[in-house]
Amino acid sequence: MFREEVALAYQEIQDSICEGLAIADGKAKFEEELWQRDGGGGGRTRVMQNGNVIEKGGVNFSAVYGKLPEAVKKAFKVDSDDFFATGVSIVMHPENPFVPIIHMNIRYFEMDEQTRWFGGGIDLTPHYVIPTDARFFHHRLKQTCDSFDASFYPKFKATADDYFFIKHREETRGVGGIFYDRLKPESTGLDFNQILEFSKAVGNTFLPIYTELIDRNRDQEYKEEHKEWQYLRRSRYAEFNLVYDAGTKFGLETNG
Template structure:
């Protein structure tokens, strides 16, 4: 049965599955859980892993909140109704190894009434160093998930991710993208509500196998101090995007969300280097050349 209660329950199950998978991947790190309540209605489960063997800092958060929408959010959503319900799982993982990528995933459901409700979400990759084979693998996994529901999903959602995860003031993408979607409804997809919900869960469940493969490909590579410093510099771009542009961060802050859960997406350390210029022909320059829209990772 399709209901907000079933959506919240299944999202909590996915949170459990992902935490178990990430603990197994790391080998030593364990998640700490904090149960919290939101003033105004609802709450969530924040789970954070820190200082693991490969996962330096990561969060796998579940929330189900309800109440009255603030006026800025109502204007942004272009709605007059103020009662809302929102539930989802949000993930950001920062590894300690510069050859292992940052990854983000979010699946969510928003509802105001029977007429105003939708699913949103996505998953994207932010490598410190872009390896073409890893980029192809990642996008192929996402395309497989999308194609199970609609062959139109991947090209549409891939373009959406390119446009969304774009740091305008740097004129570069945050990473190599992935998929991003919002306001999915039967009218916009040709799918029933139950099918869109299944798609949302499939996106959530592709996270662990895809990231496990990418981590294991790169976790034993040697790296230099300069490469570690480059990782800190790329983390600063991630922080800039999340603080300036990310809609989820803005929504959480404007609806009186839990600040520690909202800002768990920020890395444990990031560096800002003044007017950095990569050496011509370097791996850093190669990576920067990949940080643009429209790359076809299916070739």
């Protein structure tokens, strides 16, 4: 079935990214926890911490299914009860304040053959904005998007700029990236297999982007005031996730 193909592809991406990040860090190793969801499905949580580069980060895979809560059905504007969702979600918090925080998510959601879609994106949150790094980051994302549809990058970049904004502070969370949701044939002109390939391409873009940014900045010297600023930026990051993040809300509402 298509859903199993997607889940397998996402597991392979999780494996590849974990292997590459462990090599890039050179010290920390991922610790894995397998979990089962009451109601159906489960996942693999992998956490790296206290490394040469990564202070703490997670590369997590899940594939869950079951009954949608009424609140989620209302938010998604759907009538069906049964759902399947799979994805990879990543957040990396570095030790050095000059290495940026990075977040990636790729996901697939299905209720039936007529109601299914892909979503995801990558965004960068530097503690200290380095213009050349930001340009490199966006250039690589544009290359990935352009290989499928030249309209993707400007659309998904604009969506990210709007989404990753802390409204009550009038602040952006970082330098943006790409963010997309509900990708399906009717909205893209691609079939589901092609959209899966795009989703995989986004996932496979993560590692070369982040290892390059690590290599550029991991040896920069920093002082206590740089760490204090890093902690402040992290607090904004946590604030956004708790107040606005759609994935956090979905996970809490579906117990997954």
